[in-house]
Amino acid sequence: MPDKKTNPSFSQSSPAKNRVNGEKRPVTRAAQQSDKYKWVTLSNTTLGMLMASINANIIMISLPAIFRGININPLAPDQISYLLWVLMGYTVVTATLLVSFGRLSDIFGRVRLYNLGFAIFTLSSILLFLTPGQGSAGALELIGFRLLQGVGAGFLFSNSTAILTDAFPPWERGMAMGLNQIAFVGGSLLGLLGGGVLAVFHWRLVFLISVPVGILGTAWAYLKLRETGAVNERQRIDLWGNATFAVGLTVLLIALNYGIMPYGTSQTGWGNPLVIAGIAAGLVLLAVFLWVELKVSEPMFRLSLFRIRIFTAGNLSGFLYSVARGGLMFMLVIWLQGIWLPLHGYNFEDTPLWAGIYMTPMMAGFFLMGPLSGWLSDRFGSRGFATGGMLLTLAGFLLLATLPANFPYLTFLLILLLLGLGMGMFAAPNTTAIMNSVPPEYRGVASGMRATIQNTGALLSMSLFFTIVIMGLAAKLPPIMYQGLLSSGIPVAEARQIANLPPTGALFAAFLGYNPMEQLIPQQVLVNLPVATQNLVLGKDFFPSLIAPAFIASMRLTFYFSAVMSVVAAVASFMRGEKYIHGQED
Known part of the structure; x- marks a missing residue:
């Protein structure tokens, strides 16, 4: 469709900009x-x-x-x-x-x-x-x-x-x-x-x-x-559509969240009958919701908007973008708080604040690129910027996968900056393209649909990231932790018991800024250990050194997964076509 940069319904206060088809x-x-x-x-x-x-x-x-x-x-x-x-x-x-x-x-x-x-x-x-x-x-x-x-x-x-x-x-x-x-x-x-x-x-x-x-x-x-x-x-308000969508999505998201929690002897809850039933019920209700939306005269979820190519491509790439990056913040915070910061001398209770400080390069990249890419997309369209942003994000995830557990911070800083630039290059042009493509009377529902799709992608990402990491830790961490505990002086029976505890507790402890060993070792065992052994296992280096090999191997899988999502998002973004603004067609 032709690229028209003006709309007669708007006027500018600056005479230089107040033109329609070149006429002041x-x-x-x-x-x-x-x-x-x-x-x-x-x-x-x-x-x-x-x-x-x-x-x-x-x-x-x-x-x-x-x-x-x-x-x-x-x-x-x-x-x-x-x-x-x-x-x-x-x-x-x-x-x-x-x-x-x-x-x-x-x-x-x-x-x-x-x-x-x-x-x-x-x-x-x-x-x-x-x-x-x-x-x-x-x-x-x-x-x-x-x-x-x-x-x-x-x-x-x-x-x-x-x-x-x-x-x-x-x-x-x-x-x-x-x-x-x-x-x-x-x-x-x-x-x-x-x-x-x-x-x-x-x-x-x-x-x-x-x-x-x-x-x-x-x-x-x-x-x-x-x-x-x-x-x-x-x-009129679409009561059945609202009800089936709200209940279905709520049940599905709750089930996905509980899927990352231990169940019985399993390290995760994906085998929990309630989780399985919740996922099934949520998907059925969402299927009923789509059927309802096709039947009612005034639907809540305007499926007809997906006939607009840019709207569909923008929301698909936005969903994949959210799946790729939604769990990234949690994983990087756990990496910093549970491994890198303690290995560099920080107390566990101080790591939450310092993790935020060390994450600032990614925010800085977004700050630099967000408004610039938005401004440029107003003039040249969104496709190049949104697609290029996802390709930069792809490069960032692949580079993260090459880092060791105890990485040099300058390298980490540059990768975070690259990720921030890529995310900033994608976000504003993609949102603008989606909103420009819909009729004015549907902007409210279009905005809600866009935000729902991206938030759902982010929550799905967190569940997937945690599941990948927890399953990787469950497979690789017990023998490593068992040998580490034995070599530090922990009795055999207690070492075996601690090594086979669900890794979820250790992950959340690191995320919250606790020394996980204080949570994993029973108090009655801890107080009976020699002082030197207590100082060793409760020190800053013991837990990070134990968990690092298994954790980084699992983290690399999440980064590769995010890289694949970024590639597909880039393809979807490129398929959006040329710049299009509703109401400015020939």
């Missing part, structure tokens, strides 16, 4: 007001993305302090599910509700529901800060408030992209998406760093930090944002 048009007061309003939408939606992404990752680093604060041992067999729900419940709820919220926004107004999301998010942050309970009751309260926070985040995520698309002309949307997504990635970095700092003072501060930002954003959105998109209040 006079600048009107309405055009100047529209020019100011688009920056209001960008700043407010950017604030919302920043707040939501800070909150998503601040938990990752702060979990040890939070669980100590409510007197819970998250690695105890009867309490490890609390860890799973606090960590992933927020994302599960958000992913499940995005499409429904996007569809509701097309009916009742994107700004109205975006404002509601800000308010819900702020209220839930206050409730998290005030969590009154201790022990199991406190953990359940935290989980409930986090799920509520996920509802607020769902309204924010499903509407921010659509609001930006409504406010910006087609030739500036890539730049706006790039800046908006920088805030999301920047929030991830600030969450990692802020969680490490605030948790030192008090765990409640981790949740309090979102409150003033939420109050400001809620008031600002209510006062300044206005409805500029197409809204049709006469549409």
Whole structure:
């Protein structure tokens, strides 16, 4: 289709840019007001993305302090599910509700529901800060408030992209998406760093930090944002579609999360009848959902949008991109916290903060490339940038697979920078292309569909990454750990018992910044060991040296898997065709 960079419904305040088909048009007061309003939408939606992404990752680093604060041992067999729900419940709820919220926004107004999301998010942050309970009751309260926070985040995520698309002309949307997504990635970095700092003072501060930002954003959105998109209040809500999709996806995602947990004598839960039943029930309900959407007159999930080539190719490549990188942050954090940082003299309890610091090159790469690729894609189209971004990501994963457990940091830094550049080159052009391709009246549901597809891919990635690593550790770690424990002076019976414990506990301990050996060796065994042996097994080098060979072998499999996903994503991205903006066809 022809590449048209203008839309008569938009005007620019700059005479040099205010052209349609090369002809200068006079600048009107309405055009100047529209020019100011688009920056209001960008700043407010950017604030919302920043707040939501800070909150998503601040938990990752702060979990040890939070669980100590409510007197819970998250690695105890009867309490490890609390860890799973606090960590992933927020994302599960958000992913499940995005499409429904996007569809509701097309009916009742994107700004109205975006404002509601800000308010819900702020209220839930206050409730998290005030969590009154201790022990199991406190953990359940935290989980409930986090799920509520996920509802607020769902309204924010499903509407921010659509609001930006409504406010910006087609030739500036890539730049706006790039800046908006920088805030999301920047929030991830600030969450990692802020969680490490605030948790030192008090765990409640981790949740309090979102409150003033939420109050400001809620008031600002209510006062300044206005409805500029197409809204049709006469549409009916697809009740059966909403119900089958929400329940089906929720059951499927919960089953996938529990699949990485031990079951009986198995190292993972994929043989658990409840997990199998959950996956089967979730897939059946999602199949019923698709059948419903083909039958109802006003569906929630606009399957007809997949007839648009760019929309289909963009969402497919976005899903594969999310599967490739969704579990990467967790794996790199475990690598840094459980192996590299202790081997370089860092205390286990300090590793969460330093892991965030050492991950900054990847964020820096995204910061550099995100807005630049978005701006350039406004002029030259998205295909080259999105495809090139996935090829850079492919190179990054292959280079990660070559690193030893105790790598030179400069090499790691450069690889992380390359990954960040690739991800930044892909994200904004791909999002812009998807949103440009749909009719204005479907931007809310299209935004929700895009976000749901990517969030589902990220959750699937985490389950797959953890499963690959856990299965690899289960096969290779026991004999290595048994010999290491024997050589350090641990009695034969205890060494055999410890070596055959599920590796999930060791992984989560490293992820939380605990010395895993303190969790694996029974206290009665530990206190009866000679002092020299205690110092050895509880030292900084013992566990990293034991786990490194088996862990790195498993990690390489995840990197190769991500490389394959990146190749397929690059092909899907290239197949999107030439630049296309809905409504500018000949």
